[in-house]
Amino acid sequence: MHVHNYEKLWLLASLALIVGFISTIVYGAVGAGVVMVNDEGGQVNASGLSEHPEFNDPGVRKVGPNEYEAYVVAQQFAFSPDPIEVPANSTVTFYVTSRDVVHGFEVAGTNANAMVVPGEVSKMTVEFNETDEYGVVCNEYCGQAHHDMAGEVIVKEPGNFTLDDAGESTTAQATNGTDETANGTGES
Amino acid sequence: MVEAEAGSETPADVQAPDAYADGTLVRDPEVENPLGQEDFDPKGTLALLLVYFIILTLMWTFMYYVEFLGNGPTVIG
Amino acid sequence: MSTPTESILNIGRTDDETALPAESFIVKYPTVARVVRVCFAYAFVALAVGGLFGVIQALHRTNVIRVIDSADYYTLLTAHGVFLAIVFTIFFLAGVFAWANTRSLERPPLNPRFTWLWVGTMSAGTLLSGGSILAGLVAEIDVSADVLFTFYAPLQAHPLFYIGLALFVVGTWLAGIDWFRQYLDWRADNPDERIPLQSFMVLTTMLMWYLSTLGVAIEVVVFLIPWSLGLMPAPTPLLTRTLFWFFGHPVVYFWLMPAYLMWYTVLPKLSGGRLFSDPLARVVFVLFLLLSTPVGIHHQYLDPGIAEGFKFIAMTNTMFLLLPSLLTAFTVVASVEHGARQNGGEGYFGWLTALPWRDPAFTGMMLAGLMFAAGGFSGMVNAGMNINYLVHNTIWVPGHFHLTVGTAVALTFMAAAYWLVPRVTGRALYSRPIGLFQVVLWFIGMTFMSAAMHRGGLAGIPRRTAEPEYSKFTFEAVVGTISSLRLQIAFGGVLLFVSLVIFLANIALTAANNEPATGLKTDLPPALSGPEQSPQVLDELKLWAIIAIVLVILAYSLPLWSIINGAGFYQDGITASPQVVQPVLEVLI
Ligand code: HEM
Ligand SMILES: [Cu+2]
Numbered sequence A: 001m002h003v004h005n006y007e008k009l010w011l012l013a014s015l016a017l018i019v020g021f022i023s024t025i026v027y028g029a030v031g032a033g034v035v036m037v038n039d040e041g042g043q044v045n046a047s048g049l050s051e052h053p054e055f056n057d058p059g060v061r062k063v064g065p066n067e068y069e070a071y072v073v074a075q076q077f078a079f080s081p082d083p084i085e086v087p088a089n090s091t092v093t094f095y096v097t098s099r100d101v102v103h104g105f106e107v108a109g110t111n112a113n114a115m116v117v118p119g120e121v122s123k124m125t126v127e128f129n130e131t132d133e134y135g136v137v138c139n140e141y142c143g144q145a146h147h148d149m150a151g152e153v154i155v156k157e158p159g160n161f162t163l164d165d166a167g168e169s170t171t172a173q174a175t176n177g178t179d180e181t182a183n184g185t186g187e188s
Numbered sequence B: 001m002v003e004a005e006a007g008s009e010t011p012a013d014v015q016a017p018d019a020y021a022d023g024t025l026v027r028d029p030e031v032e033n034p035l036g037q038e039d040f041d042p043k044g045t046l047a048l049l050l051v052y053f054i055i056l057t058l059m060w061t062f063m064y065y066v067e068f069l070g071n072g073p074t075v076i077g
Numbered sequence C: 001m002s003t004p005t006e007s008i009l010n011i012g013r014t015d016d017e018t019a020l021p022a023e024s025f026i027v028k029y030p031t032v033a034r035v036v037r038v039c040f041a042y043a044f045v046a047l048a049v050g051g052l053f054g055v056i057q058a059l060h061r062t063n064v065i066r067v068i069d070s071a072d073y074y075t076l077l078t079a080h081g082v083f084l085a086i087v088f089t090i091f092f093l094a095g096v097f098a099w100a101n102t103r104s105l106e107r108p109p110l111n112p113r114f115t116w117l118w119v120g121t122m123s124a125g126t127l128l129s130g131g132s133i134l135a136g137l138v139a140e141i142d143v144s145a146d147v148l149f150t151f152y153a154p155l156q157a158h159p160l161f162y163i164g165l166a167l168f169v170v171g172t173w174l175a176g177i178d179w180f181r182q183y184l185d186w187r188a189d190n191p192d193e194r195i196p197l198q199s200f201m202v203l204t205t206m207l208m209w210y211l212s213t214l215g216v217a218i219e220v221v222v223f224l225i226p227w228s229l230g231l232m233p234a235p236t237p238l239l240t241r242t243l244f245w246f247f248g249h250p251v252v253y254f255w256l257m258p259a260y261l262m263w264y265t266v267l268p269k270l271s272g273g274r275l276f277s278d279p280l281a282r283v284v285f286v287l288f289l290l291l292s293t294p295v296g297i298h299h300q301y302l303d304p305g306i307a308e309g310f311k312f313i314a315m316t317n318t319m320f321l322l323l324p325s326l327l328t329a330f331t332v333v334a335s336v337e338h339g340a341r342q343n344g345g346e347g348y349f350g351w352l353t354a355l356p357w358r359d360p361a362f363t364g365m366m367l368a369g370l371m372f373a374a375g376g377f378s379g380m381v382n383a384g385m386n387i388n389y390l391v392h393n394t395i396w397v398p399g400h401f402h403l404t405v406g407t408a409v410a411l412t413f414m415a416a417a418y419w420l421v422p423r424v425t426g427r428a429l430y431s432r433p434i435g436l437f438q439v440v441l442w443f444i445g446m447t448f449m450s451a452a453m454h455r456g457g458l459a460g461i462p463r464r465t466a467e468p469e470y471s472k473f474t475f476e477a478v479v480g481t482i483s484s485l486r487l488q489i490a491f492g493g494v495l496l497f498v499s500l501v502i503f504l505a506n507i508a509l510t511a512a513n514n515e516p517a518t519g520l521k522t523d524l525p526p527a528l529s530g531p532e533q534s535p536q537v538l539d540e541l542k543l544w545a546i547i548a549i550v551l552v553i554l555a556y557s558l559p560l561w562s563i564i565n566g567a568g569f570y571q572d573g574i575t576a577s578p579q580v581v582q583p584v585l586e587v588l589i
């Protein structure tokens, strides 16, 4: 097949570009430790969230020194809890699910961003190092008042931080996350 | 409209009657100074694309390492 | 002087019939010319309505001028997406492909009735779906489809919306059959010849389309229609999303391929040159057939319920899908350079001045290609799996695809119309200078709108949102202010709309122009490096189709299996979607 030398050169440059992109992404995953939202959150019964051991009472629990879990339920047109309060210098794992349609959970101005799909749990672990206030946007169209659907994440001074419901912050079980669901459909 | 007028700035329009037919520059490369496969090296194309290549590499690096990795918090688990 | 509608519907001979040479397309294939005119008419009406909604959205979501309720924003947005990304693009494609296949095979379709059948099916589908979307604006009619053009469950539309979509897709399938029959007829007469290039492009694109529409066909026919009729429970959202994106990525190449066809086969001629390499053009279309479909999961990088490994595979496939577009950049620019050199162009960059920049068809396609280079970059960011966290579902994404489908495709189509409409109506273009102004204005408008959208996305502003801000917090721009970004979006949107109106007027006046088109005799020049310089195997369409199917099975069977295994087919208890049909059925029964 006849291919001009310049075009061969461009073909090589293009392949180099592609391999370069893939390598950067691998670096992001392996070197910088960025993890994609995946199937680890398992499944839940979207209409049975009130019987779910965690999502029946959305909120933040302490699961270890500086480690927290936030169970968040999205529904037309609000997040609960809102605001989500966590202390600075902590590692927070969000478990987000939806009661009705598909929503989004985007901590505005950060790289914490995921789809919230009914029946699935989006699990995201994020480190909050400084006190701050972030907006949370539903970035997936979810109905006529979609533009009103927003929340907040407030990262507090550790000294000022208390859990409203200290009874929730049990350790061992909660780390299983949602693997065990109310109706037993969960498996990861 | 006068077809032959609109493009008269380009040197190419001193052409056969069909030039600028239906608003289109039409040449028959086989007839006047044809540039064949052997005589044509697209060095201008290569130059343009190398510029594009450099822009892509720089912008990608900036977007990935500055905009993205500098935009924490980031999902790490 | 005849009205535009008349000249679109009637065989577009001008008053001076003798002016059209016997070998011109319209005289040789009057029926096909008419089919193309009807397809273009649908495309341009969709473009007009969709564009009007576009400017309303741009002004509304930036809070510059408000003529609708925020709750109706999503009805307009659905119409904008469906009318532009589905009806405009695909009807125009049908016109271009009908023209290209006929022209390059030198024969009309076998049975004009069959041709009108697919035109009719696509039209019926358009009217049903379009009508059910617009009915959402009329409170008295209990029909709506505010589900956006991505329509995954559990948001529900009226059944007519889904039925219309299904019909539309069936219409495109029939069109493909029409073009394949035309090809087989040609093959019977030319057993040993290489497939003419334009026909090759049509056929490979249609093979890709058959494969990729399987996903959406299953989604719509097996799940969404029965569900919207109240016959079945809601399907699993993740499953419908995955089936949608199985189709949702390749559809972008379906939009793009007719633009590529114009860039490869017409643009070289417009520049005064010849296609640089026919073999590489074929390689590129084969690569699109192979790689367009097994990548759809890249739209689901941030979905739960899909393992990271599957996302990684989709990412590598996607990155390799850059290759055919990067090769296209070389071949197309080199073909244009060939024209410039023959026009006496000199130097590394100086040759760019030796090109027919006053021709709106040429300049429009070149500007479209330039914007595609920029859109290619933001697409690389979207495709970059983990960096997708930064931009996913932000307004960066509409910023990206207004460069690609909204300009690379739409502006190429407008430019192509300046060249093709005279060929299928026999009427001279009303005004070339106005056409030139129009394509440049589109470029400027899009530069404003798209650049501001990209930057807004980096600040976290979401897409598909009627309000510019939230009560709880404000967005912070990295450079400049959020309010200046909003103004740029609104301003760009207005320029685009003005450009669109000028385009439509120019085309309508062309259709009504009594001056005959000239120069219809000229044919497309042969490639510098012809098909005989490429291996015969490139023309083995069956082989490529089989490999494409195998790649799709490899990429999709495990993810689909794990979704079905995890979440199942149906999900109970989702009640928040508008229940349109249930009440109707209750009354009836
Ligand atoms: C007059 C020209 C145009 C203007 C002013 C315009 C403006 C807009 C705006 C403001 C949005 C909404 C952003 C959002 O809220 O998410 C949008 C979305 C969109 N536009 Fe355009 N646009 C134009 C032309 C086009 C063209 C020519 C196409 C394609 C051929 C196109 C395809 C789309 C698509 C697919 C969407 C996304 C719809 C969705 O999110 O469901 N637009 N456009
Ligand atoms: Cu929402």
Ligand SMILES: [Cu+2]
Residues within 6 Å of the ligand: C248, C249, C250, C252, C296, C298, C299
């Ligand atoms: Cu895609």
